[in-house]
Amino acid sequence: xxxxxxxxxxxxxxxxxxxxxxxxxxxxxxxxxxxxxxxxxxxxxxxxxxxxxxxxxxxxxxxxxxxxxxxxxxxxxxxxxxxxxxxxxxxxxxxxxxxxxxxxxxxxxxxxxxxxxxxxxxxxxxxxxxxxxxxxxxxxxxxxxxxxxxxxxxxxxxxxxxxxxxxxxxxxxxxxxxxxxxxxxxxxxxxxxxxxxxxxxxxxxxxxxxxxxxxxxxxxxxxxxxxxxxxxxxxxxxxxxxxxxxxxxxxxxxx
Amino acid sequence: xxxxxxxxxxxxxxxxxxxxxxxxxxxxxxxxxxxxxxxxxxxxxxxxxxxxxxxxxxxxxxxxxxxxxxxxxxxxxxxxxxxxxxxxxxxxxxxxxxxxxxxxxxxxxxxxxxxxxxxxxxxxxxxxxxxxxxxxxxxxxxxxxxxxxxxxxxxxxxxxxxxxxxxxxxxxxxxxxxxxxxxxxxxxxxxxxxxxxxxxxxxxxxxxxxxxxxxxxxxxxxxxxxxxxxxxxxxxxxxxxxxxxxxxxxxxxxxxxxxxxxxxxxxxxxxxxxxxxxxxxxxxxxxxxxxxxxxxxxxxxxxx
Numbered sequence: 325x326x327x328x329x330x331x332x333x334x335x336x337x338x339x340x341x342x343x344x345x346x347x348x349x350x351x352x353x354x355x356x357x358x359x360x361x362x363x364x365x366x367x368x369x370x371x372x373x374x375x376x377x378x379x380x381x382x383x384x385x386x387x388x389x390x391x392x393x394x395x396x397x398x399x400x401x402x403x404x405x406x407x408x409x410x411x412x413x414x415x416x417x418x419x420x421x422x423x424x425x426x427x428x429x430x431x432x433x434x435x436x437x438x439x440x441x442x443x444x445x446x447x448x449x450x451x452x453x454x455x456x457x458x459x460x461x462x463x464x465x466x467x468x469x470x471x472x473x474x475x476x477x478x479x480x481x482x483x484x485x486x487x488x489x490x491x492x493x494x495x496x497x498x499x500x501x502x503x504x505x506x507x508x509x510x511x512x513x514x515x516x517x518x519x520x521x522x523x524x525x526x527x528x529x530x531x532x533x534x535x536x537x538x539x540x541x542x543x544x545x546x547x548x549x550x551x552x553x554x555x556x557x558x559x560x561x562x563x564x565x566x567x568x569x570x571x572x573x574x575x576x577x578x579x
Numbered sequence: 580x581x582x583x584x585x586x587x588x589x590x591x592x593x594x595x596x597x598x599x600x601x602x603x604x605x606x607x608x609x610x611x612x613x614x615x616x617x618x619x620x621x622x623x624x625x626x627x628x629x630x631x632x633x634x635x636x637x638x639x640x641x642x643x644x645x646x647x648x649x650x651x652x653x654x655x656x657x658x659x660x661x662x663x664x665x666x667x668x669x670x671x672x673x674x675x676x677x678x679x680x681x682x683x684x685x686x687x688x689x690x691x692x693x694x695x696x697x698x699x700x701x702x703x704x705x706x707x708x709x710x711x712x713x714x715x716x717x718x719x720x721x722x723x724x725x726x727x728x729x730x731x732x733x734x735x736x737x738x739x740x741x742x743x744x745x746x747x748x749x750x751x752x753x754x755x756x757x758x759x760x761x762x763x764x765x766x767x768x769x770x771x772x773x774x775x776x777x778x779x780x781x782x783x784x785x786x787x788x789x790x791x792x793x794x795x796x797x798x799x800x801x802x803x804x805x806x807x808x809x810x811x812x813x814x815x816x817x818x819x820x821x822x823x824x825x826x827x828x829x830x831x832x833x834x835x836x837x838x839x840x841x842x843x844x845x846x847x848x849x850x851x852x853x854x855x856x857x858x859x860x861x862x863x864x865x866x867x868x869x870x871x872x873x874x875x876x877x878x879x880x881x882x883x
Contacts, residue, residue, distance in 0.1 A: 350612065350746060350792050352824065354867040357838035357850060357883040359860045360648060361639065362628075368643035369650065372688060376626055376643065379681050383672050397634050444670065448634045458672045462624075463702065529762060536759045 387455040391561035396570070398447040400440055403490055403571040409443050410492030412569035413460070413557070418494040420556035421467045421525040424549045433469060434512050434522040435495030437480065439535040442527065442553075443492070452561055461554040465527040470543040474518035479539045481509060481516075484575070498575045507578060527553055612744050612868040614793060615659040617649060620829030621856035622663065623670025623699065624682055629857070640858040646689050648861055653690075656865075658743040661690060662750065664829030665697025665799035670857070678703055683714035693718040693739055695752030695797035697829060704765045705729045720752030720797060723777040728768035738781055746792045746868055749785030753778060753798045755830055756811070774800055774811045775819050786822040793866055794823045801830040802853055817841040817849040825864055828853035837883040838864065848881055 398409040414436045422433045445459035472480070484491055485504055499507040509516040524540075528548050531540045540546070561567075628641030653659045663686065668679045679700075686694070696719060700708055709730045712719070722737035738751035753774045757766045778796065785791045796816070804810040813828040821844045828851060838852040854860040 350868040350870065352793065352866050352879055353611070353869040354865075354880045355824075355848075355850065355882070356865040356867075357852060357881075358863050359835070359837075359852075359854050360863055361860055362641060362644050362648065362858060364638055366644035366647045368641065369646040372643035372646045372685060375685060375688065376681065379673065379677060380627065383676055387672055446634055448632060450632065455672065458675060459670075462670050462672075462675065464675075532762050532764075533759060534762060 387458065388453055390451045390453050391457075391558065392452045392564050392567060394447050394449055394452050394567045397449045398567070398569070400443045400446075400490065400492075405490050405498075405575040405577060406493070406571055407440075407490045408570050409446065409460070410438070410440065410490055411494070411572060411574065412447075412567060413443060414438055414492035414494035415569050416560040417467060417525055417553065417556055420560055421469060421549060421551065424467075424551055425469050425523070425525070425547070428549065429547070431523060432512075433495070433525045436493060436525045437484070437496070437530070438492040438526060439530055439537065440489040440491045441535055442529070447567075452567065454558055457554050457557040457561065461557060463529065463553075465529045465553045466548050467525055467551045467553055467556060468528040468531045468546045468548045470524045470526060470531060470540055470547075471521055471545045472524055472540070472543050474516070474520055474522070476539055476543070477511075477516065477522055477524075478518060480524075481506070483537065483539060490575075493574060496574065500577050502577065502579055504577070612746055613656055613658060614743055614746050614748065614866045614868070615652060615656045616795060616825060616827075616862075616864045616866070617652060617659060617661045618664065618797075618827045618852070618854065618862040618864075619645070619662075619858060619860075620664035620799075620827065620853055621666040621697070621832050622682070622858040623666055623856060624668055624674040624679075625671055625857040626673050626681060626685065627671075629859075636857065636859055642685050642689070642858060645858055645861060646685075649689055652863065658746070660692045660741060660743065660748065660750075662795070662797055662827055663691060663694035664797045664827045664853070665695045665752075665754070666699045666829060666856075667694060667697065669699040669702045674702070678707060679711040680714050683711050687714065687716035691717040692741060693720050693750055693752070693797065695719070695799055695829075696721050696724065696735070696754050697799040698755055698757065698761050701757070701761045701765045701769075705731050705767050705769060709734065720750060721754050722751045722781045723772040723774045724754050725770035725772060728770075729766075731769075737777075738785060740785070740789050740791060747790060748793045748795065749782075749789055749791035750795045750797060751778070751781045751785065753796060753800055753816075755799050755801065774798075775816060778816060778820055778823065782820055782822040792868065793825075796820075796823050796826045798826055799829045802828050802833040802835075802851070803831075813851045813853070814839065814841060817843060817851050819844060820849065821845050823849055824866070825849070826851045827862065832856040834860075838862075840881055840883065848879060850881070850883070 400407045400409040418436045497510045530537045531546045629636040631638045718739045719735045741748045803814040804812045813826045833853040834855040838850045843849045854862040
């Protein structure tokens with residue numbers, strides 16, 4: 325009996341309280357915002373480290389094998405129209421894709437176009453490892469060779485000029501004047517010929533219209549050569565002692 | 580009445596008095612309540628700290644250090660929520676090797692409450708994301724991706740509410756336009772809906788139907804696309820909403836000196852924050868609540 329009474333009392337009080345809360349909604353009085361750096365001052369938590377450890381051990385064994393040496397830090401931010409990291413990547417894609425493409429089709433890759441956003445990391449000065457290749461190119465993107473008409477090449481060049489981003493190119497030289505008008509285009513050392521077809525090596529991501537590079541969508545043929553962009557990097561790094569690409573005159577604005 | 584009965588009844592009465600007293604205190608003299616929101620964005624599978632010889636971020640980041648910081652803040656204020664604004668996946672070999680399993684496992688250990696979906700979280704396709712969901716003990720929130728014709732149907736909620744110290748917090752997710760950014764074969768039949776329209780709809784629901792005291796948006800739209808009004812961004816979103824208090828952003832890897840404050844459609848302040856990328860920083864926003872009566876006189880004080 326006593327207990328029953330008590331229950332009633334509890335419900336009664338709770339209701340009163342609930343009602344009074346409803347009548348007095350809470351409001352934000354003060355907001356404080358800040359950003360805290362994650363640095364060495366924080367002691368790593370053991371349980372988290374122990375969880376990571378087996379995953380890390382296997383990965384490290386594969387990743388830390390040294391492939392080549394980088395005399396400078398490669399970045400995609402060190403040039404306006406062409407950059408050291410962009411040139412490195414585009415040059416090695418030209419060399420590596422050409423080998424496979426030639427073997428399969430008997431034809432040559434004329435030039436390379438990639439996207440600036442596709443370079444996901446710098447390569448620090450020093451030893452270059454498999455890990456660096458993963459950092460620069462974490463995506464499972466394959467090299468694709470696209471056959472495009474001269475007209476489409478013109479669209480592509482206009483896109484490169486208008487984009488205001490240093491999209492990586494190789495095998496292609498573009499000179500523009502101070503008003504961004506075309507002065508000269510050479511492809512694979514020869515003057516650009518609008519009446520012929522060209523073979524462009526790029527990534528399958530861009531062929532599918534990624535990064536809003538629509539001009540590959542209307543390509544006559546795209547041959548995915550079953551070669552990961554990252555594996556092309558690893559293969560190339562493995563055969564050179566030292567990296568030597570740098571910002572150069574492949575795409576320049578005359579002043 | 581034997582002694583045992585007497586004791587238990589006394590205990591019940593004491594407990595009751597305590598409860599009543601607490602409740603009355605809570606309503607009558609409300610007292611200040613304090614909710615801490617912690618957040619990350621674009622961690623991109625950065626589980627380990629950057630090496631000490633890294634040219635840009637030497638010795639920064641690392642999830643086990645982040646765990647220490649989060650746990651310290653939770654000790655100070657148990658009413659803490661932890662969120663991520665997307666692009667959890669892709670950026671280190673951990674993702675290439677293990678497909679996001681470790682990222683989700685560790686975020687669960689840090690007791691993340693929710694995350695929204697970034698474009699790179701589709702990098703192994705909707706199937707790849709689904710495959711990792713058993714490792715995630717937190718919610719995936721997205722209000723403007725319609726997954727109903729994909730394998731993710733039923734696994735992603737538009738919003739989630741949380742009650743901490745009797746403050747109700749509503750959190751919704753927004754994702755970026757996928758066409759042209761993510762390969763169709765990865766996102767498949769995922770439909771992208773207008774984030775501005777969806778945000779207004781969801782925040783109204785959180786305010787009016789769910790009676791939330793605090794409304795947070797987890798956005799992977801990007802901070803500010805000046806000169807591109809066709810591309811939805813967080814700063815514009817802030818000015819279009821009416822009830823959202825905080826937009827936790829991502830995608831553009833934006834490092835801000837301090838959270839951005841914008842006025843919403845009702846002229847009230849909205850915070851927009853983003854903490855760069857790769858788990859280098861943790862964002863912390865503290866909300867202090869009081870009786871509604873007092874707010875009209877003083878307004879909201881924001882110190883950032």
